[in-house]
Amino acid sequence: MSDRAWGVGTDSPSCDPSDADTAHPAELRRLLEASTDPHSRGAVVVAGAPGIGKSTLLDQVARRVGASGGRVLRAGGSPSEADLPFAALHQLLRPVAGVITELPARQRTALQAAFGSGTPGDPPDPMLIGVAVLTLLSDLATGAPVLVLLDDAQWADHASLDVLAFVARRTGDDPVSMVIATGEPAALPDLDGHWTSLELAPLERPAAERLLDRLPRPPAGETRTRVLDQGEGNPLALVELARTAGADAEPWASGNPLPIAARLERRWVERLNGLEPAARQWLLVLALAADDPAETVLTLLPGPADRMWAAVEWAGLVDRTGSRVTFRHPLVRSAVYQSASFDERRAAHHALASALTEDPDRRAWHLAAATTGADPEVAAALEDSAGRARRRGGYAAAARALERAAELSADRADRVRLIAAATEMAVMTGQLVRVERLAARTRAWTDEPTPLAVAALQTGRLMALTSSQAAAFQQLMAAARQLTTAHPEGALQALAAAAVVRFYSGAESQRDEIGAALSDVLRALSATSVPLLGRWLMAVADPPGGAGLRAELAQLITAARQRPEELHLLAIAAWILDETGLAVRAFEASLALWSSAGPLPDGLGGVAALAHLEHGRIARAQAFCAELAAVADTYGLDHAAACAAAVDALAAAMRGDAVNARELAERALSLIDPAESRSVAVYAYRALGISAAVTGNHEDAYARFRAAFEVDGGPVHYHASVAALPELAAAAVRSGYHQQAADVVERTVRSGETHSVRTQVLIHHSQALLADPDYAETHFRAALTLSGPADRPFEHARILLDLAEWLRRRRRIAEARPLLHECHDVFRRLGARPWATRAEAELRASGAQIAAAEPAAFGELTPQQQQVVRLAALGRTNREIGENLFLSPRTVSSHLYRAFPKLGITARSQLRDVLDTAAPSDVVTSAGSRGSRPRNVAR
Structure with missing residues (x-):
């Protein structure tokens, strides 16, 4: 029918548009300020009970911004689209779809893939989708400010909300603002401190009076009093009661215990019951359809001129504007649905499924809603829908479709397989609660050890990124033990993930537990030699025990040059075994080849940044930190965020940015339990110590560096602490803790472990700083002989500087000058200003000429x-x-x-x-621009 080009949606009550001024004037001013004031722009979440005036408030803001020349992009969440990935985002950007084609190629491809268009390929990187939307909004804001409005956000799809949260954190100087309205704030993902919360409260009596006065027929006398009493300050309730005051046979009773929303729904149900059955069924079809029904859906409904629409409009259920018909409020939609019998709902869902043959995802969900028992065909349709959602990067939607497919599966093995796949997709959302719920369903449906252990493994991996490291370790080790006999390869995967946790925690008991479990797994594998993953996890959990792998790393990396996952594993092992240069080369090679495997970071996400930092590529390390922090912020991965902040703090401290380093380090410590995440804590302590040292507070610096070691002088962390030894020694010499620091160094020497070459360098450097003058040079020379200036230029240059200072104090100026020139060049190239300044002072004291420095600015x-x-x-x-x-x-x-x-x-x-562009390798693109983030180790 050609006359059915009309829309259906959910709007606020049909009051005068200026009602928002009267009902919530203060809130309107705040939203307008956030939307138009260049100094106050931001992102606001408007929350409140149904009918409180959220949509009306958004209408008024949109009208004001549009009238002042701004561009408004608006969308509304819908229950029928909550499981469709990027549905709300597509609705927002549909009016400006042409701008998408003007985006940079990678961003355009990612956004098109998210919307299900473009060339099929790997799932788009969620971060790249976020950058694409950020760029698009920035481009749109070139001519006029942009306001993004999302109503009924509690029904918006998870993927769209993640993108909007990403953009809100990064709009910066762009004249872009966002307002999200929701009736259920708890249903939204964590939107963090970048969003301002605005709670709409019920109207005070004077404001409620003014609202009634603005109606076409204001109630008066006793009727007015009853409306005010029973409306309880809810604008929608006030309008509805006033609109039909005296017409209803049974007005609300005063003191009714039901909430306003329930009473409104009951009122509308009573009106629905007065309609013809056919009208109720048509309204039900509309309630189950999307807010903007497809042309095929409209063929199920009567035309706009049909007398049925006049009847439902007279009943106060819909509003008509021209050819557009809208529900008067989302509660009307809810009332239509709740008042229908199961058979009526089922018939409506079947009708919609029959009409949506060109939309397989919506069709699958309507079929699922109409199905009560097992139905393999519907389950298969949902599984196909999950595959499409995954390819678009909609992992939450994929998880939900797979879970529903499992519920509809007749075969027990299929049900367990599907719930396992749903759990894996849920891991990609970063929502631990969702993963734990699906793991619980697995336990309810099967007692087979393998699927139970796999569910535990998935949960443990995500826990390692989000919560308690101790709990994550126990979860992973339990999975490894369960899988050892039935699925030893899976057990090896679980142990690899447990080794990652051991690296973060530093707990010695965990090393022993991993070693014992690995022996059991190897027996189950009947392996004649330890697989590479087994050797890798032991190198991570116990570096001295991985010394044998160190000798083979170069050969293994060459052999793996076309296998990015293996390259990435070997890069991690190389860094942990102190082969920094080799690690950096392997990381770069793996990233050049990587294809997308999901949005979450590698379990050791900060290692690439640490390797590049040690290698002198500080800007590259900061780029890795920026990407890890972006992912962590988007998915609420507190532990990953702490890791990014701690490493970034080290980079800032090396460059002399003490203020930023302290802020980052303190943020890292606030996100973790230092007793459970010792490695991250030690990186943060080092950053705080360096920051204190460069500002001359050597006593505080000593305390910070000393925190990297136990009371008895042993390392807090088996790998991270040793790097703090020379820093501890230098601070101790300047603060009067010489002997205490010497005891810590001696404790490391006497540990009985086989020290790597790097550890030997750090020990000799520390001993040189603490030694009697007659013996210091021997240690300095030993440290320099073992140190690799190309692998770790900053550490090497610090040895040069300390030795040169020692030589100059003994008037061996001719020997000191070349060392000072060499380390000064390195510090300048790295941007390590405090050390470059020290080297310059020493050069001047030695009478040397200094080349023009990098601009101080x-x-x-x-x-x-x-x-x-x-x-x-x-x-x-x-x-x-x-x-x-x-x-x-x-x-x-x-x-x-x-x-x-x-x-x-x-x-x-x-x-x-x-x-100074002498080191262009330090300023290459971030990890995300050369490939996607590495997937979770051993996923």
């Missing part, structure tokens, strides 16, 4: 501005820089605008003249 830029400037100096465009650093192009432009005057330049072409 560069060091005064924020870390993010420094990253932007370095990438711009390499010729990257604002869009490319934004994609690398998860910023909008406008924010990149703002950083450059602020940096140019500080650097004394006026053009982009001058950046190369003022920056």
Whole structure:
């Protein structure tokens, strides 16, 4: 029927638009300020009970912003689309779909894949989808401010909400604001501190009076009093009661214990019962359809001129504007659904499924809703829908479809297989509660050890990124024990994940438990030699025990040059075994080949950053940290966020940015239990110690470095603590704790472990700083002989500086000068300003000439501005820089605008003249621009 080009949705009660001014004037002002004031723009969550006026408030904000020349993008969540990935985002961006084609190629491809268009391929990277939307909104905001409105967010799909949360954190200088309205704040993902919460309360009596006065026929006298009493300050209830006051046979009773929403629904149900059965069924079809029904769905309904619509409009259930028909409120939709019998609902779902033959995902869900018992065909349709959702990056939708498919599966083995697949998809959402619920369903459906252990393994992996490391370890070890006999390969995977937890926790008991369990697994495998994964996990859990693997790393990495997962594992092992240069090369090779395997970071997500940091690629390390932090923020992975912050703090401290380093380190410590995540804690302590040392507070520096060691001088963490030895020694010499530091160093020497070459360097360096003058040089020379300047340039340059200072104090100036020049060049190249300044002072004291330094102003830029400037100096465009650093192009432009005057330049072409570009490898693109993030180790 050609006359059915009309829309159906859910709107607020049909009051005068200015009702928002009267009902919630203060809240309206706050939203307008957040939407229009350049200094107050932000993201706001508007919460409140049904009928409290959220949608009306959004209407008014949209009207005001639109009238002032702003662009408004608006969408509404819908129960029928809650399980369709990126449905709300697609609705938001549909009016500006043409702009998508103007995005950079990778961003355009990712966004098109999310919307189910474009060339099929690997699932799009969720971070890249977020960057694409950020860039798109930034481009739209070039001509006018942009306001993003999402109503009924409690029914929006998870994937869309994740993207909006990502964008809200990064709009920066863009004139882009967001308002999300929800009746159920708890149903939303964690939106963190970037969102302002605005709770709409019931109207005070004077405001309720004013609302009634603005109605076309305000109630008066006793009727007015009854409306005010029974409306309880709820605008929708007030309007509905006033609209039909005296017409209903049974008005609400005062003091009714039912909440307003339930009483409104009951009132509308009474009106529904007065309609013809056919009208009720048509309304039910509308209630079950999307807010913007497809043309095929409209063929199930009478035309706009049919007398039925006049009847339902007269009943106060719908509003008509031209050819558009809308439910008067979401509660009307709910009332229509709740008042229908099961057979009526089932018939409506079947009718919609029959009409939606060109939309297999919606069709599958309507069939599922109409099915009560087992139905293999519907289960298969849902499994297919889950596959499409996964390919679009909609992991929450995929998990829900697989779970429902499991419920409809007739075969027990299929049911267990599907719930296991649902659990794996749920892991990708980062929602531990969802994963634990699905694991519980697995336990309820089977007592077979293998699927139970796999569910425990999935839960443990996510726990390691989000919560207690001790609990995660126990979960993973239980899975390993259960899998040892029936599925030893799976047990090996569980032990690999447990080894990751052992690295973070540093608990010695965990090393022994892993070793014993590995022996059992190897017996079950009947292996004649230990598989590579087994050797890897022991190197991670016990580096001295992995010494045999160290000798083979170079050969193994060469052999794995086309296998990115294996390269990544070997890179981690190389770093933990102190082969830093080899680790960096393997990381780069793996990232160049990687294809997407899901949004979550590798279980040792910070290792690539640490390896690059040690290797002197500080900006590259910060880029890894930025990506890990972005993923962690988006998915609520507190432990991963702590790891990113701690490593980033170390990078900031090395460059002399003490304030930023302290903030990052303190954030890292706030997100973890230092007793359970010793490695992250030690990185944070080191960053705090370095920050204190470069500001001259050596007593505080000593205390921070000493926190990396136990009371008896043993390491807090078996791998992370040893790097703090020279720093502890240097702070001790300057603060009067010489003997205490010497005891800690001696405790390390006497540990009885086989020390790596790097550990020997760190011990000799520490001993040189603490030794009597007559013996110091021997240790300095030993440290330099063993140190690899190419592998760990910062550590090597610090030995050079300390030795040169020692030589100059003994008037051996000729010997000191070349060392000072060498370390000064390294510090300048790395941007390690405090140490470069020390080297310059020593050079001047030795009478040497010093080359012009890097502009001091560069060091005064924020870390993010420094990253932007370095990438711009390499010729990257604002869009490319934004994609690398998860910023909008406008924010990149703002950083450059602020940096140019500080650097004394006026053009982009001058950046190369003022920056030291001797180490271009330090400013390559972030991990995300060369491949997708590595998947969870041993996933």
